[in-house]
Amino acid sequence: MLEDSPDRRGFLKYAGAATAASLAGCMGGDETTETDAGDGDDTDGGDGTDGGDDTETTDDGETEVGEFEVTITQGNMPSGLDPHDHRETPTDVVMLHAYEGLITRDAAGSTQAALATDWSRVEGENAAEFQLREDVTFHNGDTFVAEDAAYSINRIVDEDVGFASPQRDQLAGVSGASAVDETTVRVELDGLNPIVFSEFATYCDIVQKSWVEDRSKSEIGQEMNGTGPFQLDSYTQDEEVVFTRYDDYWDDPAEVSELTFRSATESSTRVNQMLQGETDIIVNVPPQEVNRINNSDAGSVSAAPSTRILYNGMRYDVEPFSSKQFRQAMNYAVDLESIVSNVLGGFGAQTGQPTLPEFVGHNDDVDPYPYDPDEAERLVEESGHAGVEIELNTPVGRYLKDLEIAQAVAGYIDELPNVSASVNQRDFGSLTDELLTGNIEDKPPWYLIGWGEATFEGALVMTALLSTNGALTSWSNDEFDSLLETAANSTGDERVSALEDANALANEEAPWIFLNQQYSVYGVSNRVEWEPRSDERIDAYAMSPAE
DSSP: OEEOOOOHHHHHHHHTTSOHHHHHTTSOSOOOOOOOOSOSTTOOOOSOOOOOTTOEEOTTSOEEOOOOEEEEEESSOOSOSOTTSOOOHHHHHHHTTTOOOSEEEOTTSOEEESSEEEEEEOTTSSEEEEEEOSSOBOTTSOBOOHHHHHHHHHHHHOGGGSSOOTTGGGGTTEEEEEEEETTEEEEEESSOOTTHHHHHTTOOOOOOHHHHHTSOHHHHTTOOOOSSSEEEEEEETTTEEEEEEOTTOSSSOOSOSEEEEEEOSSHHHHHHHHHTTSOSEESOOOGGGHHHHHTSSSEEEEEEEEEEEEEEEEOTTSTTTTOHHHHHHHHHHOOHHHIIIIISTTOEEEOSSSSOTTSBTOOTTOOOOOOOHHHHHHHHHHHTOTTEEEEEEEESSSSTTHHHHHHHHHHHHHTSTTEEEEEEEEOHHHHHHHHTSSOGGGSOSEEEEEEEOTTOBHHHHHHHHHSTTOTTOOOOOHHHHHHHHHHHTOOHHHHHHHHHHHHHHHHHHOSEEEEEEEEEEEEEETTEEOOOOTTOOOOGGGOEEOO
C-alpha cells in the first residue's frame, strides 16, 4: 500500500511526546554485554545450561514442578516449523523451545555445552569433532545419536540431503559431517574457519534423521520432534503455537508447564493484550507506551541492547542507487541522531558501519554520517539524478518503530529540493520472500530491514548482507569481497584488521543508509520472572513464577 510522504513537523511533534529522559530511566541501566566471541577452543564443554532453580526434589529423588502457563506475543507468527527452512527471528524464537544445537550461549554470550559436552579441532586437519551427550531423547522417545547430528548439519550445508536451506551461510566454511561412532560427530571444514565453534554456538538445530526422512516437507513444516525442554502440543498456522513441558528432558524440567505463542502486528494491540492479562511477554513496546505499562498493575518494561542492526538497503544495480554519490547523499540527508532520540525515545544507537560495537571487527574510527542536507543536495546534483522519485519499502510491526523510522527517513530525504521520497508499507513475510530469493532483481530497489547476528561476529553480518554472494546482499564490490576472504583465512590481528578495513570501506561506499542498533524493549507481566537477552532469544526455559 502506497502512502504519501510524512509531514515531518507533525511527526516529530508526535514523537517528542515521549521524552528520552523519562524513558532512559526505564531501561535498567547501560547493559553493555560482554561476550566470548572466540572460536571455542578454550571452552571446556561444561555441564550444560542452567535452569529450573526453583524446582523441588522429593524424598525419593523425583523432581516436582507445578503448573505455570505463559503466553508470548510477538509481532509475527513463525513462517513454519521446519527449523532449517527460515531466516526470521520470530520463527527462531519458537524453534528454540523444541530444538537444540550442539552447543549454545548463555545470556552473557559465552559458549556453553548443550547436546555436545565437549568439542575441539582435529589436530593437523581441517576438521572438528563434537562429543555428544548420551542421555538425550527426542520428543517421540527415540534416543539422540551422532547420526542425527551429522544429518542435521548436512541438511543445512548440502542441498542434496534434502533441500537448499536458507541457513547455509550460517555454517559458512562447513562442508559436511559424519558420525564417527554413536557419540562422536566429525565436521569437515573448507579451510581454517576461525569462527566454526562460534557458528555452532548460535546455529544448527538438531533434528532426528529417521523422523525427517519419513515425512514430507509439508509435514516437517507442521510438526516438531526435537530434544528441547518443550514439545509441540498444537499448531494452527498464522494463529497459535502451543507447547507443553517435556518431562523427559535431559536437564532439569522447565518451570513453565504450557507455553503459547501468538502474534499481533500492531504494537498497540500487544500492549492492550498485556494490560488486560491476555499475554505475559510482548515485543517491541513503543516508547510512548512505556509509562502506560510501568504505571499499570499488569507488568513493567524491560529493555536491552540487541545484536540487531536496522538499515536501508539500496540496490547497486539500478539507478539512482548505482551511484556512490547518490547513496552517500541519502546518508547525509537523514538526521539519524534525531530519529534515535525522538522516534525511538533513546531505545537505540546510531550506526555508520555494518558491524555493531560489541562485535568482532567493529572499526572504532568510523563514525555515523553527520546530518548535512546541503552536502546531500550537492551530491545528488553530482550524481546526475536530481529530480528522481524513490520509494522506501518497509515492514510494519516487525521491528521497534519500523514504520515510523521509515517515515522519518523518507521525510528527511523528501525535504531535499532535488529528490522526492515516499513510503510503501509491506507485509513482512512477502518482503523477506523477495529479499531471500538469492536473485538481486527480485529485491525492491530501496528497503528497510533488520538483521540480528547472535554470534557477535562482524564477518557473518558482512558476508550475509554485503558480500557479492551473500544471502541478503544488494551490493557487490571486489575490494570488499577480498577483505572478507582475507578474514576468512586468517586469525588474530590480521583477521580483525581485515574486518575493520571492510567496515571502513562499507562506510565510504554507502551501500546502505546506516540506521540504528535496535534495543529490544519488552513488556513483562508481573506473573513472570525473566530478563531480556541481547541476542533477542525469548527463552521460556529461563522463566519462573514471580514471587
